[in-house]
Structures are given as C-alpha cells and as structure tokens.
Amino acid sequence: MRGWRRLLWPRLAQGLVSPPLTDAPPVPPEELVQALVARLEAASQARLGRSLAIRQVDAGSCNGCELEINAMQSVIYDLERFGLRFVASPRHADVLLVTGPLTRNMREALLHTAECMPEPKWVVAAGDCAVDGGVFKDSYAVEGGIDAVLPVDLLIPGCPPTPTQLLEGMLALLEAQRVG
Amino acid sequence: MSEALLRLVRHGQEQGCRPYQRYLLDRGQWAALIAAIGEDEAVALLGLWADPAQVHAALMLGETILIASCTVPEGRFAAFSPVQPGAVRFERMIRDLWGHVAEGGIDQRPWLDHGRWPLTGPLAAQPAPNAMPPPQPVFLPVEGQGVHQIPVGPVHAGVIEPGHFRFHVQGEAVVRLEARLGYLHKGHIGLMLGKPALVAARFAARLSGDSTVAHSWAFAQGVEAALGLEPSPRALALRALMAELERLHNHLNDWGFLCNDAAFAWLHARAGALREAVLRAAATAFGHRLMMDRILPGGVTDDLTPQGAAAILAALDAVEAELPQLDAVYDSHASLADRMIGTGVIAPSLVRRFAAGGVVGRASGRAFDARHRPGYAPYATLEPRVSTAGDVDARARLRMTEMGDSIRLARGLMAALPPGELALPLPQRAGEGLGLVEGFRGECLHWVALDDGGLLRAAFPRDPSWLHWPLLEAAMEGNILADFPLINKSVNASYSGVDL
Numbered sequence A: 001m002r003g004w005r006r007l008l009w010p011r012l013a014q015g016l017v018s019p020p021l022t023d024a025p026p027v028p029p030e031e032l033v034q035a036l037v038a039r040l041e042a043a044s045q046a047r048l049g050r051s052l053a054i055r056q057v058d059a060g061s062c063n064g065c066e067l068e069i070n071a072m073q074s075v076i077y078d079l080e081r082f083g084l085r086f087v088a089s090p091r092h093a094d095v096l097l098v099t100g101p102l103t104r105n106m107r108e109a110l111l112h113t114a115e116c117m118p119e120p121k122w123v124v125a126a127g128d129c130a131v132d133g134g135v136f137k138d139s140y141a142v143e144g145g146i147d148a149v150l151p152v153d154l155l156i157p158g159c160p161p162t163p164t165q166l167l168e169g170m171l172a173l174l175e176a177q178r179v180g
Numbered sequence B: 001m002s003e004a005l006l007r008l009v010r011h012g013q014e015q016g017c018r019p020y021q022r023y024l025l026d027r028g029q030w031a032a033l034i035a036a037i038g039e040d041e042a043v044a045l046l047g048l049w050a051d052p053a054q055v056h057a058a059l060m061l062g063e064t065i066l067i068a069s070c071t072v073p074e075g076r077f078a079a080f081s082p083v084q085p086g087a088v089r090f091e092r093m094i095r096d097l098w099g100h101v102a103e104g105g106i107d108q109r110p111w112l113d114h115g116r117w118p119l120t121g122p123l124a125a126q127p128a129p130n131a132m133p134p135p136q137p138v139f140l141p142v143e144g145q146g147v148h149q150i151p152v153g154p155v156h157a158g159v160i161e162p163g164h165f166r167f168h169v170q171g172e173a174v175v176r177l178e179a180r181l182g183y184l185h186k187g188h189i190g191l192m193l194g195k196p197a198l199v200a201a202r203f204a205a206r207l208s209g210d211s212t213v214a215h216s217w218a219f220a221q222g223v224e225a226a227l228g229l230e231p232s233p234r235a236l237a238l239r240a241l242m243a244e245l246e247r248l249h250n251h252l253n254d255w256g257f258l259c260n261d262a263a264f265a266w267l268h269a270r271a272g273a274l275r276e277a278v279l280r281a282a283a284t285a286f287g288h289r290l291m292m293d294r295i296l297p298g299g300v301t302d303d304l305t306p307q308g309a310a311a312i313l314a315a316l317d318a319v320e321a322e323l324p325q326l327d328a329v330y331d332s333h334a335s336l337a338d339r340m341i342g343t344g345v346i347a348p349s350l351v352r353r354f355a356a357g358g359v360v361g362r363a364s365g366r367a368f369d370a371r372h373r374p375g376y377a378p379y380a381t382l383e384p385r386v387s388t389a390g391d392v393d394a395r396a397r398l399r400m401t402e403m404g405d406s407i408r409l410a411r412g413l414m415a416a417l418p419p420g421e422l423a424l425p426l427p428q429r430a431g432e433g434l435g436l437v438e439g440f441r442g443e444c445l446h447w448v449a450l451d452d453g454g455l456l457r458a459a460f461p462r463d464p465s466w467l468h469w470p471l472l473e474a475a476m477e478g479n480i481l482a483d484f485p486l487i488n489k490s491v492n493a494s495y496s497g498v499d500l
C-alpha cells in the first residue's frame, strides 16, 4: 500500500524507537555563573524560579543573530527541557534577550518593551553588535551596544553567537538562580 | 519597444561601469526615458539609488542590463514612480539618505528617516543637523463602512525582525496592509564609503545575515568587475558551493516555518533538524555556520578540506533522503492544503510590474533566476523553476523543488573542484562595477565605485526584498488577518536588507 507510506503516524511511531536527535546539554562556565550570582547579590534581587521565560527583541540586527536564536529552539537544542521558553509578551518574560547594535530608530521600542517587563528581570545582549555596536558602532544611525540604554546582566559575544553559546548563556542564568 | 529605449539610453555618456554599462543622461533624456518606459511592459526597474551628485536607475530591458544616471541640480530629479510603482520606496529612501527630491513622485513621505537621527540627509554632500522631535508617521487612508485599523509592531510576538504593519480591516478581511520599515537602519552605505574593498566587504556580509554568502559574492563580483579581476575557477566553485548551502538551509528554514505557521509542528521540527545538519557541515567545512566573511573581493578565504567535503556530503545525503518523505506528508494533509492553497495570491502581472525575483517572482510565473540570466560562472546551464499559482502553496512547493536542485548543484561542484588560487590580490585603482548574484530570496545587486586609491567612492547594495515588500501588501488584500503570519513567511522579505 503506497498510501501507508504517506501517513504521518508511522513516522511519528519511529520516533519512539529511534535515539533522540537532541544534543547533550552544554555546561555553562563556572566563572560566568559566579559573576551572575555576584550580580544577583549586589542587586539583592528577588529570585526568579527554576524556569525562565524569554522575550527576544531585535534592536538593529542583520538577522544573523535571529537565525541562531531560532536554531536554538530546534529539536537539536531543545530549550524547553531546561525550563527555557520564548514568550510573545514582555509582560510574561523574565529575560530580555536583545540582538543587534541599538539603532536610533529602535531605541524607543526597546525601552517600551523593557518597561513592560515585571521585575526582577535579566537583560542579555547577544552578538557582537549588541555587546558594543560591533562593526556598526560608528554610524550616525546607531546608539552603540544595548548598554547604551539598558543595564545589561550578561553579554554573549559572537557574530553571530552559536546556538550552543546562546544556550550556555541561558543555562548560566538558570544556574546562577539555583546557587545564588 | 525596448530597442528604441535602448537607443535612448545609449545616447548618454558612457561612465565605464562593468560588466553593465552606465550612461549619464541629461535631464531631457532622463525625462524621455521615463516617458518611454511608461509604455513598455518589458522594462524592469531593478533598483534606484543615488550619490551626492546623481541618481542611478538599474534597468533590465529584455536581456540587457544597464544603468541610467542623471545629475540632480538643486537636489531634484524627475520621478520614476508614476510609471514604475516599484520606484516608490527607492525614491523615499533617496530623499531620506541623500536629500534629493523626486519631482512628481507619487509618495513623498519619509521612509528610512524616522526623524531620530542627529542629522538629515546623512549621505548628502552637506548633511544638516536635526534637532526636531520625531514626527508621527502618516499612513495611507482607507474609507468605508466598519473599517478599523490594527497597528502591529515594530516588536512582534516571535523571534523576527522589527517592522510596523498597519492593517485596515473590515470584519476579518484585510482591506489594506501598509508596512512601515526603517527600524533597522544602521547606516550601511555611510559605513562602507571611504573604506578599502576588503574592509567594506564586512558590511556587505552583514546587510542581511541570512544572505551573507550571496551578498558577499555580489559585492565581490562588483569590485572584481570594477578592477577587471577574474577570480580563479576554484574560488568561483567554492563560492557557488557556499551559495547553494545557503539556499538549502534557508529554504529548509522557510519551508519548515511555513508548515509551523499552518500549525504543523512536526514538519517544522524535521526541517529544523535537517537545517542544523547543513549548518554544522558548513561550520566544519568553512569554519562558520552561516559562512560569513568567507567570500572576499578577489576570491575566498578557505579551501575545502577533505573533512569538510565529507561533512557536506553527509549532510546533503541526510537532507536528500528525507525531503521526499517530508514532501509526501505535506502533500497528504488536508489541514495544510486548506491553509496554503489559494492563500496570499500574488498576480503574475504584479510580479512583472515590480520585477520581483526569487521564489516570489518564480511562483507567479516570472522565470527569472540570475544564475540563468544574465548567468555567471561557475553556473553553466540552469533552467529557472517556475510555477504560476502565485499562492502560499506555490511558494512552499517551489522552495522544496529548489532544495533538490541545490543539493545536486552542490554535489556536482564538489565532484569537480577545479584547481586555482584561493584569492588574488586587489590592484589599487579606480573603477566601477555591478554584481548580480542569485541568493535564496532572489538576485542581490551590488553597485560599487572605487577611487584611485581603491577606496569606495560610492556604493549601493540592493537586497531582493526591495521588490518583494510591496507585493506582500498586495498579497494580503482580501485575505483574513489570521493568515498574515503565513503569507508574510511565504514571502519572507528581509527587513535588515532594505533598512540599510
């Protein structure tokens, strides 16, 4: 029966017996976790739970960083097993994950998004551009890195950072909350 | 017909652009050109841009590509938009960046300039300081009973680029969609000017990250044409290999996301896993998952190692083995057919009128693929894949078909990698060139002018999305608002690419 091969169910059933596609979890570097713990303590910040809701904002990226953030959501990295998930509304978010050099045209939208988030929150600048403006830092249209307008808790350099590097950063936030 | 038009343009003074000539017209000739285009269906406006002294229009007349230029005394030039609707956003952009006004242009609202830069006309000979508060954006009005507006963005629900969409809806149906972009304006062109070609290449690579290979190649092609430099056959083959891998990973991404937007998560998950395999192979072979900065004017930075070749072949095998199964599942589910077929139709006449390239153009019957026509090395024979339905389904299926082609092309390139230098040194001299490379979205066009010291005197990178954004607006008309994510994804225009 040819029709049988076209069905989805047999393919889904295969998934039950074949090994998972997902990679082993990366381990965040200890120094990074300690630095984040120190930050938490210095701010005597109320602790978030054991999961994190992430709101991503592209504040001027070339979209390379978005590609890798999307890749991090694929089955290979499977964020949700760590209690990490992307949310649509900043009002539901614990983490603001920002990419791109901050363009002047995005400044207001980024600040609005940040203001909508409940405290406590983490702000993460992902990608060389978000760290300090990257190659775009000298432009009339760019404010600089994300820290030009928001206090940043974690920098994830790279052009773009790989999904593994991004995941490591997110796990470091979780770990800091656990031990902090 | 086009013959008369060609003669008209060729009356201008040759400016020495290679391989496509640029002609400087006087104001009378420029006006005559616009009048003549008005009657000619066969003319495609590929791009319109400026420098402090002139405006430039890249035109395709049948098989011929050329650039027509005109000086802008007192900052004014005759507009293209009354005869070429695709010119509207270019003219608004020209005014924002160089301060030249398109006389008779059908839309004079700002585009990239939101009133938030410290200066106006940042690329003009003398930019003016700006201390005004940012103005409220103005949207095109819609009249009718029960029409209301829904503003969306610039920050969206998902992990995508920022842009504002203003929907006018009547009940559930969208009467008009208007996009307001420019949020990602980084001042690309300004950053490229005055830099050596090798440094400016870093900006071309970051115009739209998903097309980093295609844009780097088109920029390199422009520079090489300007300098009369011919990269080695090996460098060209490696570029094409990277370009096909880029097409493959993006088509996988788009196809998967389309299924996801129609709530079919499994196909998205599988496509994502395959895409990851391609990206990892690219990282093994070229040291970067997206292959960014691997193509430079003069050649490429890395050779293909045996280990890299093996990684790519393994990834291609994995994708090739699974694609037919994914296609079969796509084909056999009514829930997908229901969402995709007949949704977001773009009429063939519109695609022709806007000269839309890539999957968007080909899914509506425009048989244009820069690898085929004008064609460039190392691509030999390649027939563009075409479909005519013009709906979301046609665009999804075309991506599936093109993935198979890219796999075959990549295999062929690796099986017969010719010898040659990886990169040639760039001579230091003046010149002007135009590069045209087919990326996964369509043709990436880069115009470059170098001065005597080999520094960029002028440049314009034109992402294919310039010609797609207006069609997204057209595709939404009469569709329901809930289908917007699906239709938007099926077009997948770049925001960063056009925000410059």
Ligand code: SF4
Pocket (backbone or CB within 6 Å): A060, A061, A062, A063, A064, A065, A099, A100, A101, A126, A127, A128, A129, A130, A134, A158, A159, A160, A161, B206, B209
């Ligand atoms: S860091 Fe690199 S990939 Fe990310 S936005 Fe900047 S240029 Fe693009």
